[in-house]
Amino acid sequence: MSDAALRLIIVVLGVISIFLVGSLLWFGLNPQRDPASFPTSTAIEPDFSALDLGTPLPGFEGFGDVNRVRSEAAGPYVVNFFASWCQPCRLEHPYLLEFGAANPGTLIGLAYRDDPLNAAAYLTSDGNPYAAVVADLKSLNALNFGLTGVPETYVFSADGDLLFRSPGPLVGALKTQFINAWEAAQ
Amino acid sequence: MASFYRIVVAALVVLATITPFLQPASAQSVTEIRAKALFNELRCVVCAGQSIAESNAELAQDMRAQVVVLIEDNRSDAEIRDWFMTRYGDAVLMNPPLKPLTLALWFGPVLIFLMGAGITGLVLLRGRSRLGEGEKNP
Known part of the structure; x- marks a missing residue:
């Protein structure tokens, strides 16, 4: 493989990695997000049997x-x-x-x-x-x-x-x- | 006759040796063993990252009691996990279930590792090919 092609692949992969890690941090470190909060959606099915x-x-x-x-x-x-x-x-x-x-x-x-x-x-x-x-x-x-x-x-x-x-x-x-x-x- | 006594004595010695090792297993009921395993799989939903085995919050106490009730009701482990999941959602499991929404959670780290390994490999390859060129053209 030519040096220029290798270099291109390295740069592209590097940019994608930085983007992936950056997006993880973007969502993970959002101050509005409380990781301890429990989902309060209506996706649960309460049971009235008791x-x-x-x-x-x-x-x-x-x-x-x-x-x-x-x-x-x-x-x-x-x-x-x-x-x-x-x-x-x-x-x-x-x-x-x-x-x-x-x-x-x-x-x-x-x-x-x-x-x-x-x-x-x-x-x-x-x-x-x-x-x-x-x-x-x-x-x-x-x-x-x-x-x-x-x-x-x-x-x-x-x-x-x-x-x-x-x-x-x-x-x-x-x-x-x-x-x-x-x-x-x- | 003497050989008969020998066999009896040998059998008694073997029995006396293994008995202490048999006892702990039989002292724990199947319910207890299953309950302990499930306690470690279910999350205490008001605690930060603790299973109901680790937490003594009131809710964790209630959840442990309910696990035992469900085991005594002859429910399978999968049914008990489902029982809590319909009421508390997926997050009640310490290991989140594998489904489209959680794919990134399960395979994201592997993907990032593979990309890092790929980049490292390519950089090394590039260095080596340069070295090769250097040898050819001193």
Whole structure:
């Protein structure tokens, strides 16, 4: 092979390598990207099979039939995981109260890793936004929904398809996305 | 008769020697062995790069308990991995599955290595051919 041809191949390969490494760094070192964040897409398939295994909250036994909301809600419905010990949950609580009042019979609450007594006390003092609420004592619903922490909110179509998943409290951008998803689902 | 006793004694000695080595294997149930292997394959989704075997986060505890429940429910390892993947997505596996989206992840490093090796080889080749020319034309 002639020296000029070899030289050309080396230069071309070198330029391609620099481009490949550069593009890796471009995506990998993007400050907007959080490598620790878990995908929050709707590409998961939550499983409702354990929904009736929740423990009713003392004083809120009338709200204990979670599956009733799913069957009676003719349209879309929302599942919200919360806990009395969870501070970010208090951030979204005023909005949940507002949402529950505006959309009766659509909001399901599941208390995550929470004593039913504490969850009941929290809803008594801060108000109950839920049409149905139970404690998810064995975390079976949490795992079935792919929960990573509280609060987390799931919007389902009437057919039970996951339309939107909020990986944090419904404030700011997540609240806007939630409202858009809810309105699009109607 | 003496040879019979010899055989019996020899058998007892062999048995006594191998018994301690047999015990650890039988002390662990099949469920335990399978669960431990799966614990290392599943990612604790709230931890940074830890499997649920390494993490003691509450979520990892829940996930470990669920793995045992699923094993006792006679699910295969593949079914258990699927159980978590439908709920948490591909990222719940410590080894991401091979599919078009993850091709770059699996083969990118090999590709970059091959390109580097190729460039190095060509540079060396070029040097050698120059050396050859130099010898021809001093």
